[in-house]
Amino acid sequence: MSVKDVVVIGAGAAGMMCAIEAGKRGRSVLLLDHASKLAEKIRVSGGGRCNFTNRYTRPENFISHNPHFCRSALARFTPQDFISLVEKHGIRYHEKKLGQLFCDGSSQQIIDLLRHECDAAGVEWQMPCRVSNVERISASDARFMLETGRGLVSTRALVIATGGLSIPQIGATSFGYRVAEQFDINVTRLRPALVPLIFAPEQLTSFSQLPGIAMEATVSCDGAKFRENLLITHRGLSGPAILQISSYWKPGFPIYIDLLPDIDAAGWLLDHRNSPALLPNLLTQYLPKRFAQAWTEAISGGQPAKPVNQYDEKSLRNIAAQLHGWQITPCGTAGYRKAEVTLGGIDTRELSSKTMEAKKVPGLYFIGEVLDVTGHLGGFNFQWAWASGHAAGRAA
Ligand code: FDA
Numbered sequence: 128m129s130v131k132d133v134v135v136i137g138a139g140a141a142g143m144m145c146a147i148e149a150g151k152r153g154r155s156v157l158l159l160d161h162a163s164k165l166a167e168k169i170r171v172s173g174g175g176r177c178n179f180t181n182r183y184t185r186p187e188n189f190i191s192h193n194p195h196f197c198r199s200a201l202a203r204f205t206p207q208d209f210i211s212l213v214e215k216h217g218i219r220y221h222e223k224k225l226g227q228l229f230c231d232g233s234s235q236q237i238i239d240l241l242r243h244e245c246d247a248a249g250v251e252w253q254m255p256c257r258v259s260n261v262e263r264i265s266a267s268d269a270r271f272m273l274e275t276g277r278g279l280v281s282t283r284a285l286v287i288a289t290g291g292l293s294i295p296q297i298g299a300t301s302f303g304y305r306v307a308e309q310f311d312i313n314v315t316r317l318r319p320a321l322v323p324l325i326f327a328p329e330q331l332t333s334f335s336q337l338p339g340i341a342m343e344a345t346v347s348c349d350g351a352k353f354r355e356n357l358l359i360t361h362r363g364l365s366g367p368a369i370l371q372i373s374s375y376w377k378p379g380f381p382i383y384i385d386l387l388p389d390i391d392a393a394g395w396l397l398d399h400r401n402s403p404a405l406l407p408n409l410l411t412q413y414l415p416k417r418f419a420q421a422w423t424e425a426i427s428g429g430q431p432a433k434p435v436n437q438y439d440e441k442s443l444r445n446i447a448a449q450l451h452g453w454q455i456t457p458c459g460t461a462g463y464r465k466a467e468v469t470l471g472g473i474d475t476r477e478l479s480s481k482t483m484e485a486k487k488v489p490g491l492y493f494i495g496e497v498l499d500v501t502g503h504l505g506g507f508n509f510q511w512a513w514a515s516g517h518a519a520g521r522a523a
Contacts, residue, residue, distance in 0.1 A: 130268060131157045131251075133523045134282040136258055136302070139166055140512035141495025142288030143241040148520025149284075150248025157280060158245065159253040160298075166238045167297040168290065172509070177234035179213065180206040180513070181506035182226035188507045190374055191500045192315055196475040197511065200483070204517035206510055216240045227505045253277055261285065261306055263488070270490040284490050284523035286483075288516065291469025291496040293319060299463070303473065303497035310488045313474035315499045319466030320374040323365035324382070324457035333421035334359055340415050344368055345385040351375040354388060359418070363457060370504050373460055374470055381456040386422075387413055392447035400443060402435040409435055410450075422453070468508055472499040482522035483515055492519040 133149045135142045138160035146158040164170075169177055181188070184206050186198050210228070213220060218240065219231040230236050245252070253275070260274040269281035289303040304314045328335075337359045345354040346368040358366030372382055387395075390413070399409055410419035423432045426449050438446070460466070473493045478485055483498075485491040494515040502508040 128279040128281060129157070131155050131280060131282045133157070133284045133286060134159070134271070134273060134280055135286040135288055136160075137288035137290060137495070137497075138162075138252070138254060139168055139288060139290050139495065140241075140509055141290075141516035142286070143245055144513050144516030145286050145288060145492075145494055145520040145523070146250040147241070147244045147248045148517050149523050150245065150250045152521070154284075154523065156248070156250045157253060157282070158250050159256040159258065159275065161255055161257050161300070162298040163255045165242065165254065168294065169238050169241075169509075170234050171294075171297065172234055173229050173506075175233055176229040176231075177237045178223070178227050178229050178506040178509070179220075179237055180209045180228050180510045182206050182222070182228065184226075184507055184510045188503045188505075189500050189511065190320075190470065190503075191475060191498075193475040193499070196478075196480045197500050197514075199480045200514040200518040201510070204514040206506075208517075209510065209513050212240065212244070213237075216243070225505060258302070261309065263310075284492065286492040286494060286519055286523055287497060288494050289497055291472065292317060292463045293322075293466040293469055295463060303493065306491075307473050307477075307493070310485065310491060312477045312485055312488070315471040315474050317469055317471040319460050319463045319468075320470035320501055321370045321467035321504050322373045322465055323360060323363060323461040324369055324373055324376065325363040325459045325461060326455065327458045330455060330458075333425045334418075335361055337417050337421060340418050341366060342386070342415060342418065343388070345388040346372045346382055347385075348372045348380055348382045349375045349377065357384065362461070365461075367504055370467065374468075374501060374503070376457065376460075378459070379456070381454045384453040384455070385451045386453060387450050392450040393444050396435070396443040396447050397440065399435050400438075400440070404435055405432045406435055406438070406446070407432050426453075467504070468496055468501055470501045472497050472501075475499050481518065483519040484522060492523055494519045 132154040133156045135158045150156045218236045257276040262272045264272045271285045273280045287303045340359045344357045353371040355367035357368045407419040407423040483492045495512040
């Protein structure tokens, strides 16, 4: 049986950061993961270039039942702290937009950075390694006993960094939530987030032939609003604006799409009230042509489009209102197989915001995406993984 100061389960973004910090403090650290390939989520992130942080990270970029929880950890490990690490390893990076930082090369560079820092901090690895049982014990040097595929391990501090449920095909499991349940720690409702939205076939007839068409729009739902690109897919809508709003969408809720966020649509249409052009042809001044045709058909219940001069003022005002607030109700999301993250998780009211330690189970820590702290799209989820991993690594 091996005896450790700290065992971290899950060698992803948060787990490696935690292991590095604990190792640097002289703790004996074992990092184990059931996967055979290291940090697959980092590898696939940011289209293969890893959007590793966001310069403008603020607590407002996170969704949680306990919105202030993330403040302390984010303040103690900032985007600049991670950028310094990236620069120390000579990794070249660029800002794509809105503070989002990506590697110039590939996400593998971030994995190599973390692996290298783990090795420098003396972290021991076990991969692939399954944990079949976790038990609380009370020994002078240990509080937990783990049964693993490679034997028994006892430890004073146990850190759960097994992430969320998204992309089960690359190793996501419900392990973290099951450990929480075992120790009677509440888990908030889980849902796929940062995920494409799906529409019923009858809503889609006009649009399903247009996959790949993209446009900038402002999308809102349940008080949240994002202006980004929107993308038509075979089954519904995707693109950054939709991924962002999906984190706020709940079954049955409509979403509202402002297709012309920069112009006064009513004024513009009324200026053209004498135009003999067909409505969709006029709309192509601002919208992609095939989308304008499908959209006009959709809002007129399948009626053929008319020349603009055949609409009365009330109808033009009504069309303008729909251009600014096209209301559609998704019938679902594309699910965990396509979601970037899991919304909800370990109830943070059960944890210390300074250390991530469970209040009622001394020595048990939860970090990263397994917590009920979900970032917006744009590098925020990794910043949370680094910051929460750092906080636990300094304490465990
Ligand atoms: P993470 O999922 O990284 O790691 C969990 C680890 O636990 C994995 O290695 C897994 O194998 C292991 N594990 C799971 N169950 C286990 C078990 N039972 N036993 C042992 N080990 C187990 N975010 C961002 O900020 N910028 C971006 O560019 C992207 N891009 C992106 C693209 C795609 C396609 C996805 C799916 C996600 C993103 N994200 C992102 C989100 C980001 O990847 C995610 O929030 C972090 O990886 C979460 O880090 P964690 O360490 O918490 O979990």
